[in-house]
Amino acid sequence: MTIHLIKLCVGAESVEDLQSWIDERMAVRRRDGRPIEQIHTTRMFPKRVSEILDGGSLYWVIKGLVLVRQPIADLRPVKGEDGISRCEIVLEPVLTRTAPQPRRPFQGWRYLTPKDAPRDIGLVGVDDGMPEDMRRALGELGLI
Structure with missing residues (x-):
């Protein structure tokens, strides 16, 4: 059974901010001739490795919302x-992108079951014309 991880995205102001950070890191790795992979280092190693590697994702909490x-x-x-x-x-x-889901601050990462994970609403970079602040407001109201 698949299990996910959830973690705070400290320092990111928006999904676009996270995307630009990833783009910068990938460009540096290409320039340096290193493998093109994004690595996030954390202190604790999960015990449920096989479940995570069976289709798991890392859900990012940005400014109090899983986005x-x-x-x-x-x-x-x-x-x-x-x-x-x-x-x-x-x-x-x-x-x-996921439907916005409120989350309180926590340290490290946590497991997230598929039934508790917010649903997908589309790939980042595909412009649906909705401003980020409107998306957040609708998510906080439970409308998306």
Whole structure:
């Protein structure tokens, strides 16, 4: 059974902000001749690896709302220069908007069951003409 992860997207003001951060990182990796993959490093390594790698995504909370998800391609254990074990979450650099879902702040990541995950509403970059503030307001009202 598939399970997802959910995490705060600290520093991002919007989905577009996250997309530009990803685009910049991918450009740097291309320029440096490194593999073209997006990696997010976190302290704790999930125990439910097989369920996550069975179609799981990382759902990002931006400014108090789940707004977007990214498919998880791999989970890699790594050791930092400080000797502390960490987890590299390898993400597909494709963002899919979700119906806005309010979330309170939390530390680290959490598991998210498919039944609790917000539904997809479309790929980022496909312009539906709706301003981000309107999308947030409608999501907070439960209308999208």
